[in-house]
Amino acid sequence: MSESYHSLLSWFHAEGGYIHPAVTVTSLGEFGRGIVVTGSDRVKEGETLLSISNSSRSLLRASNTAHSIVLSVIEDDQYSDWWEASLLVLAECVRHDSLWRPVFQEAPNEYTCAVYWTDEDLAELTGAGSSWLLEQVNFERRKLQEEYLAVKRLILDYYDKESIFPEAASTFENYKWMRAFLKTRGFDFEVKGKDISVVAPVFDMLNHSSEPTVVNTRIVLNLEDDIVRAIAKRDLNRGEQLLICYDDTSTNADLLCRYGFIPDGNPNKRVALPVLKNLPGCEDLASESLWVQSSGKISPSLYALLDQYFGSDLKSLYEALLANVARYLQSWSHSVDHYRTTAKVGSTYVSRCIASVFAEEHDILTAFHTAVSRHLTGDSLDVLYQLCQ
Known part of the structure; x- marks a missing residue:
């Protein structure tokens, strides 16, 4: 020492x-x-x-x-x-x-x-x-x-x-x-x-x-x-x-931004969606309050936002959300392989962490899209109601 x-x-x-x-x-x-x-x-x-x-x-x-x-x-x-x-x-x-x-x-x-x-x-x-x-x-x-x-x-x-x-x-x-x-x-x-x-x-x-x-x-x-x-x-x-535990609610992106590291085994697998802030009147909303999980669950703030703009028709609400997620994924899908490679052999510790977070975001959103798409049928809407609670 x-x-x-x-x-x-x-x-x-x-x-x-x-x-x-x-x-x-x-x-x-x-x-x-x-x-x-x-x-x-x-x-x-x-x-x-x-x-x-x-x-x-x-x-x-x-x-x-x-x-x-x-x-x-x-x-x-x-x-x-x-x-x-x-x-x-x-x-x-x-x-x-x-x-x-x-x-x-x-x-x-x-x-x-x-x-x-x-x-x-x-x-x-x-x-x-x-x-x-x-x-x-x-x-x-x-x-x-x-x-x-x-x-x-x-x-x-x-x-x-x-x-x-x-x-x-x-x-x-x-x-x-x-x-x-x-x-x-x-x-x-x-x-x-x-x-x-x-x-x-x-x-x-x-x-x-x-x-x-x-x-x-x-x-x-x-x-x-x-x-x-x-x-x-x-x-x-x-x-x-x-x-x-510095913060038991932080995602890996939160921890990387504030403390400069990402841990193993973080159970907080969710992604904030700042892309939704382009809706009128939502400019001042905190992006971290608009999140989705790989299971299909969404934050109460996100549900209230979508309900405000797309009405109480749950199927239409989720279809609009999936369209947003799809555009989000498409906007940088060409970079996913780069992120996965950099996460393993990046030039610096920080660059590896950044790439790891992006790859994780892509995986969570992909899993979210799959989970919700599976339930967008007439007899599965009750599952979506549960994910909004």
Whole structure:
């Protein structure tokens, strides 16, 4: 392990952090790092694997900053926990005397989430038709640029004369890095109706699984003792990696766009259909709410949309939907073989992931088209009614 990693661990322990003696941060090659059970004794269900006080200086919180101006800006009621962390990272990540310097030194210089994709990676989007991923990447890039300009104008430039946000902190590259850092390393909790965002060092080395039976660790924030904990969901044996679920509703396209990877065994097999947004009055609908599954099931939002434009005749509704799906598939069917090849031997990890997502989308939509076509007969419409529920 690197010197920066050992500095991070020493700092984490000095700030009151706890790591179970039977677990160790381990290099996983292409997949970065993970936390693995290395002790000879089995870890018991319910044991605490990691912990840190929610009031510890090791967490990125406004009360821990040395800058009174940053503190006053952040404590304005208009700023959420997310903005608190954003401004703190921008102000602190370029400071050599920052309390969190060990955290920033150990973090990657670049990420594989959508805002960091190169022109070579984005070339894989060519011919992808109306893919949700293509739409989402374009949206993320526009949003990032707009956010940066707004923050720079309203905050960074205004406070620059106080040397709180020096020039190095105010660049677009630094802002992009901050967004990726927080997106991939933040934890969101809902405790007693309150949304709480936490960036907890070392906890961010816990990797993801989309398979419920594989996830063996959970993260909890207990407001009574104000401690963030990683707890074993079952007994763990030597050699097992600690795995959490970042989001149990995300598709592979969602995970790739936000975190920069796709997992094995994701049960969320659905495809959003942005192509349907060309219907009048639907421009502002969220594409991810208009989805279909390979089984033939469609989202409630999609059913309501189709019912609005095609009436309550279920057969006509589904025939219109199948026509849309067919056009969607046809728009990039010539590229499917390319995607399948690239998914196996792509030039970069991201290009392989992008191609894999597109091939998966094509397979799901093809299966959806087959499943629905089979039920478009008079005596099978009851099945379609069930798929709308």
